[in-house]
Amino acid sequence: xxxxPAPPDxxxxxxxxxxxxxxxxxxxxVLIVALFGIVPLLIVLVYSFLAPAPYGGVxxxxxxxxxxxxxxxxxxxxxxxxxxxxxxxxxxxxxVFAVVTTVVCLxxxxxxxxxxxxxxxxxxxxxxxxITIPFWSNLLVRTLAIMFIIRDEGxxxxxxxxxxxxxxPITLLYTNFAIVLGLLYSFLPFMVLPLYASxxxxxxxxxxxxxxxxxxxxxxxxxxxxxxxMPGIVAGSLLVFIPTLGAYVTPLILGGGTHLMIGDLIAQxxxxxxxxxxxxxxxxxxMAAVLVALFFYVRxxxxxxxxx
Numbered sequence: 001x002x003x004x005p006a007p008p009d010x011x012x013x014x015x016x017x018x019x020x021x022x023x024x025x026x027x028x029x030v031l032i033v034a035l036f037g038i039v040p041l042l043i044v045l046v047y048s049f050l051a052p053a054p055y056g057g058v059x060x061x062x063x064x065x066x067x068x069x070x071x072x073x074x075x076x077x078x079x080x081x082x083x084x085x086x087x088x089x090x091x092x093x094x095x096v097f098a099v100v101t102t103v104v105c106l107x108x109x110x111x112x113x114x115x116x117x118x119x120x121x122x123x124x125x126x127x128x129x130x131i132t133i134p135f136w137s138n139l140l141v142r143t144l145a146i147m148f149i150i151r152d153e154g155x156x157x158x159x160x161x162x163x164x165x166x167x168x169p170i171t172l173l174y175t176n177f178a179i180v181l182g183l184l185y186s187f188l189p190f191m192v193l194p195l196y197a198s199x200x201x202x203x204x205x206x207x208x209x210x211x212x213x214x215x216x217x218x219x220x221x222x223x224x225x226x227x228x229x230m231p232g233i234v235a236g237s238l239l240v241f242i243p244t245l246g247a248y249v250t251p252l253i254l255g256g257g258t259h260l261m262i263g264d265l266i267a268q269x270x271x272x273x274x275x276x277x278x279x280x281x282x283x284x285x286x287m288a289a290v291l292v293a294l295f296f297y298v299r300x301x302x303x304x305x306x307x308x
Contacts, residue, residue, distance in 0.1 A: 048280035056274040066281035087265070087282070091289070094261040097176075097251075098244040101183040105191040105240050106233065108184075113195035113232070114225070117202065128196065131189050139186060143253050146182050147173060150254075174256035182250040187243060191236035198232025199225075234298065242290060262286050 048066050050058040071088070072081040116127040134142060149155045152169035160166045172178055202225065210220045226233070248263035257264070262282070269279030 044280045044283055047276055048284055050277050052275045052277050054274075056276065058276050063277070066275075066277035067285075069278055070281060070285060090260050090265050091262060091286070093259070094245055094263075095289075095293075097180060097183065097247075097261060098241050100180055101187060101244045102191075102237050102241045104180070104184055105188050106237065109188060109191035109195055109236060110229075110233075113192050113199050116192075116196050117199035118204075124200070128193070131192050131196075134185075134189060139249055140253075142186065143182055143250050146178075146185055147253055150178055150181065173254065174258060176255075176259060178254040179251050179259055179261075182254040183244050183247060186247075186250060187240045190239040190243070194235040194239065195229065195232040198229045198235075202228055237297070238294065242294075245290060246286065 047058055049062055049064065051061050051063040051065065053059050068081065071083060071085075073084040074080065075082055112131075116124055116131075119127060147154075150172040151157075152171070152173070154173075156172065157166070157169040161169070206224055206228075207220055210224055215223075245261075246263045247261060248267060251259060251261040251264055255261075260268075266279050266282050266286070269275045269282065273279070
């Protein structure tokens with residue numbers, strides 16, 4: 001008997017062809033991510049284990065002083081290591097600002113997004129347009145606008161003094177309040193838009209059914225609306241928390257350089273400090289802290305959604 005060749009597997013060949021086409025289509029994006037994302041990160045990683053040059057740059061010899069200097073400082077006389085919490089305090093302040101900004105953005109953004117999602121379809125695009133208008137101007141311009149409003153001769157103090165509510169200007173600029181206000185104004189749209197995208201897909205017939213079953217407004221909010229909008233809450237929180245943690249322009253202008261955040265600290269190391277390894281190590285420590293915080297946040301949110 002002659003051996004009859006097996007029929008070709010057209011389905012497998014089609015899958016292989018589609019996979020090759022997908023890899024070919026994705027190759028430009030992968031190349032860009034590798035070139036502008038992974039390669040700079042590797043350079044920062046290498047720099048963090050080198051010694052600083054006297055006038056900026058690095059000396060090509062292995063050193064772990066950058067990571068030691070994050071928590072310790074050497075005594076100029078005995079060369080002994082002494083614990084120094086200065087950098088930790090700046091990191092702690094930045095995390096507090098980021099958490100407060102995220103919580104306030106969520107508190108203001110959720111009802112705003114719910115209001116937008118419950119408007120007639122013809123009106124929703126106009127509300128989205130109003131939310132995105134701040135993005136039409138540069139972040140620096142928006143931050144300077146906030147500064148002109150809250151300074152001693154700004155709109156707020158002039159209005160309060162003209163109404164005889166206060167006798168002298170209230171110091172708002174160069175305070176923690178000014179920094180949080182600037183961060184809130186800068187990143188609030190990053191919270192509203194993901195929430196709106198999630199709430200727009202909500203089936204409001206479930207809300208009506210809950211009211212028909214004598215559920216209160218609080219029960220409808222906590223057991224139907226919030227659990228079903230959790231993807232938007234998680235996405236908005238991440239989009240606000242991460243850039244707020246590394247904010248540079250807002251703390252520099254509204255804080256007056258006296259309330260440093262992580263972004264300002266890292267920029268100083270690469271600028272006036274001329275300590276590139278220390279700046280690189282601080283950037284990597286920040287990235288590691290953000291990854292750990294996001295891991296626990298997403299894990300807790302996912303667990304809460306499953307239990308709900």
